[in-house]
Amino acid sequence: MEDKRNIQIIEWEHLDKKKFYVFGVAMTMMIRVSVYPFTLIRTRLQVQKGKSLYHGTFDAFIKILRADGVTGLYRGFLVNTFTLISGQCYVTTYELTRKFVADYSQSNTVKSLVAGGSASLVAQSITVRGNLEGQGVVAFGQTKDIIRQILRADGLRGFYRGYVASLLTYIPNSAVWWPFYHFYAEQLSYLCPKECPHIVFQAISGPLAAATASVLTNPMDVIRTRVQVEGKNSIILTFRQLMAEEGPWGLMKGLSARIISATPSTIVIVVGYESLKKLSLRPELVDSRHW
Secondary structure (H helix, E strand, C coil): CCCCCCCCCCCHHHECHHHHHHHHHHHHHHHHHHHHHHHHHHHHHHHCCCCCCCCCHHHHHHHHHHHHCHHHHHCCHHHHHHHHHHHHHHHHHHHHHHHHHCCCCCCHHHHHHHHHHHHHHHHHHHCCCCHHHHHCCCCHHHHHHHHHHHHHHHHHHHHHCCHHHHHHHHHHHHHHHHHHHHHHHHHHHHHCCCCCCHHHHHHHHHHHHHHHHHHHHHHHHHHHHHHHHCCCCCHHHHHHHHHHHHCHHHHHCCHHHHHHHHHHHHHHHHHHHHHHHHHCECHHHHHHCCC
């Protein structure tokens, strides 16, 4: 009998594509609703000067809740839902790239690294960015006005302000996350009893990989946010200004919020995505899999 320690990865060719996309959109929307408040808090922490308004993640949460109520934690959410398309493009690119790389290398690390980076490149390139995401304070009724303001001020280029900085943040983050995710899952599988379900390893491995990737890429994430929100065009000048004003610790702003938001959200994402792939597995392959 096959050893249950061997965590089988469901690849693109194993999936019923119709089920995969229908269930995938629903799952992505539920995840975004659950983690958006933490994304908003992280953005506000990163763009403030020093500790002029918020003194940390919990302090920001309480102040926003007191000032605007629960709806304040979801400002800009409508615009954020536009990225559902990029999310589907991300997973499609990831799975297809894994399949392509498999023709040249059977190393799961290599496949995960290349596919993760490629998926992020595609998703970032088709996502409307700039002030809409960066401010994190767009109310539902303000969306059209904000779009008009950006078009008048900067034209279509305004939506891609900070695009290079975004690529320098998200491509490494995605490229690092996937190999670490599979690495941690594999290591945990050797430490736990054979009877332990694979989904448990995966649920724990997701946040560990996210924390690792967050620490490595947070400096660029802070710079990206400032470039987008403050309307700057130079990554280098933004970096120098940040260092002059707040020193090296300024590059770690929002890290705790990022890790805190990443922990529950990544567990949900991992469990959801792995469950999605199992639900979308082609019928003739179901009995051959051990979870």
